[in-house]
Amino acid sequence: MTQQAYNSTKNIRFGLIGFGAWGKHHADAIHKTDGAELVGISARSGSSCKDARDTYPDTTVYSNYEDLLADDSIEIVDIVVPSYLHHEIASKALKAGKHLLLEKPMAISMSECDDLINIAKENKRIFAVGHELRLSSLWGKVKDLIEEGYIGDPQYALVELSRNPYRLGADGWRYDISRVGNWILEEPIHFFDLARWYLAQSGEPVSVYASANSRQPDHPELQDNFSAILKFDKGAYAVVTQTLSAFEHHQTVKVTGTKGALWASWSGAMDRTRHPTFSLRGFNGENVEEIPIEKMTGELYELEDQIAMLVEVLNNNGSLACPAEEGRWSVAMCLAAQRSVETGLPVSFQDFVKR
Ligand SMILES: NC(=O)C1=CN([C@@H]2O[C@H](COP(=O)(O)OP(=O)(O)OC[C@H]3O[C@@H](n4cnc5c(N)ncnc54)[C@H](OP(=O)(O)O)[C@@H]3O)[C@@H](O)[C@H]2O)C=CC1
Numbered sequence: 001m002t003q004q005a006y007n008s009t010k011n012i013r014f015g016l017i018g019f020g021a022w023g024k025h026h027a028d029a030i031h032k033t034d035g036a037e038l039v040g041i042s043a044r045s046g047s048s049c050k051d052a053r054d055t056y057p058d059t060t061v062y063s064n065y066e067d068l069l070a071d072d073s074i075e076i077v078d079i080v081v082p083s084y085l086h087h088e089i090a091s092k093a094l095k096a097g098k099h100l101l102l103e104k105p106m107a108i109s110m111s112e113c114d115d116l117i118n119i120a121k122e123n124k125r126i127f128a129v130g131h132e133l134r135l136s137s138l139w140g141k142v143k144d145l146i147e148e149g150y151i152g153d154p155q156y157a158l159v160e161l162s163r164n165p166y167r168l169g170a171d172g173w174r175y176d177i178s179r180v181g182n183w184i185l186e187e188p189i190h191f192f193d194l195a196r197w198y199l200a201q202s203g204e205p206v207s208v209y210a211s212a213n214s215r216q217p218d219h220p221e222l223q224d225n226f227s228a229i230l231k232f233d234k235g236a237y238a239v240v241t242q243t244l245s246a247f248e249h250h251q252t253v254k255v256t257g258t259k260g261a262l263w264a265s266w267s268g269a270m271d272r273t274r275h276p277t278f279s280l281r282g283f284n285g286e287n288v289e290e291i292p293i294e295k296m297t298g299e300l301y302e303l304e305d306q307i308a309m310l311v312e313v314l315n316n317n318g319s320l321a322c323p324a325e326e327g328r329w330s331v332a333m334c335l336a337a338q339r340s341v342e343t344g345l346p347v348s349f350q351d352f353v354k355r
């Protein structure tokens with residue numbers, strides 16, 4: 001689903017777990033979305049709880065997320081906590097009968113992903129993963145044009161980011177490899193997701209060959225620069241590459257096919273800006289053209305569309321932009337890429353995606 005009008009029929013009651021840098025934006029998105037109600041927030045520290053109470057005085061704030069899960073009136077839980085806590089909190093939310101929006105990475109190991117998918121199936125719960133770029137008017141337009149045959153058969157995709165360093169995260173979790181998993185799971189995971197989405201006509205990815213390095217000699221595991229080549233079973237390939245040693249936030253996608261090409265770019269002072277510049281140019285085999293993007297794009301806008309999508313799905317059975325099975329694939333690609341970085345060899349996805 002990319003750009004759709006959503007028509008809701010009843011208010012969907014949301015609980016939010018995690019009120020950090022990104023969780024606050026989730027709260028804002030739920031708060032302002034028609035048909036969504038922010039009923040409870042769970043935060044960890046006293047200062048985060050106070051912040052949540054001050055900002056949302058009509059919402060119940062819990063310092064223990066299990067108390068939020070015990071509120072039977074909450075239908076869906078939105079989990080925006082450090083990645084190492086995804087499995088623990090998501091599994092309890094599903095077992096408590098809640099539908100789920102879980103931030104990416106879905107989890108930091110394949111066994112955690114599989115366990116969550118099984119629990120969701122057993123409890124017949126909706127399980128969405130926060131790959132919000134799929135809802136973008138820009139990145140989604142690239143997908144739509146590929147599906148319409150604008151470039152012919154897709155053969156090559158480049159997904160590239162140049163940006164400033166990652167934030168530390170609460171308690172520095174993002175710079176602690178035992179809690180973040182790896183840095184590919186942080187940002188390149190979005191680009192693996194896009195690459196696989198764009199090259200869907202080329203079958204599934206079969207292997208990855210990746211390289212990375214760090215600016216900190218004593219922390220080689222914190223990879224500031226990362227590049228990977230993914231091969232697909234029908235011959236297409238994708239390049240995913242990013243540097244965290246640059247400035248601002250500049251993302252480019254170039255996809256070429258047997259007939260034409262697409263070139264999309266997005267720039268902002270940071271990832272979470274409401275004032276980006278963006279463009280999409282296409283070559284349809286005959287002419288180069290500017291393709292208008294009517295709707296604003298950026299992760300804050302996509303976050304709102306993601307909440308609206310869930311309201312629609314829960315009211316009217318629409319489809320999820322990124323269901324759990326897709327989130328699982330992206331985790332597999334990140335873990336395989338990390339293995340390739342460590343071994344210096346191409347790595348087959350089969351070993352990672354098989355159950
Ligand atoms: N899809 C996307 O584009 C993005 C996704 N993310 C993902 O979102 C997640 C959160 O990232 P981010 O917000 O940047 O991280 P932060 O470190 O800024 O925030 C994490 C928050 O989780 C809270 N927390 C930790 N444990 C608990 C708990 N047991 N109960 C309730 N709250 C808890 C922390 O509370 P306290 O402050 O009290 O310590 C903190 O406020 C990560 O998985 C990240 O990968 C992040 C950015 C963008």
Ligand SMILES: O=C1CO[C@H](CO)[C@@H](O)[C@@H]1O
Pocket residue numbers: 165166167186187271
């Ligand atoms: O998903 C994400 C993970 O964390 C990064 C932290 O700077 C974000 O920029 C990014 O969008």
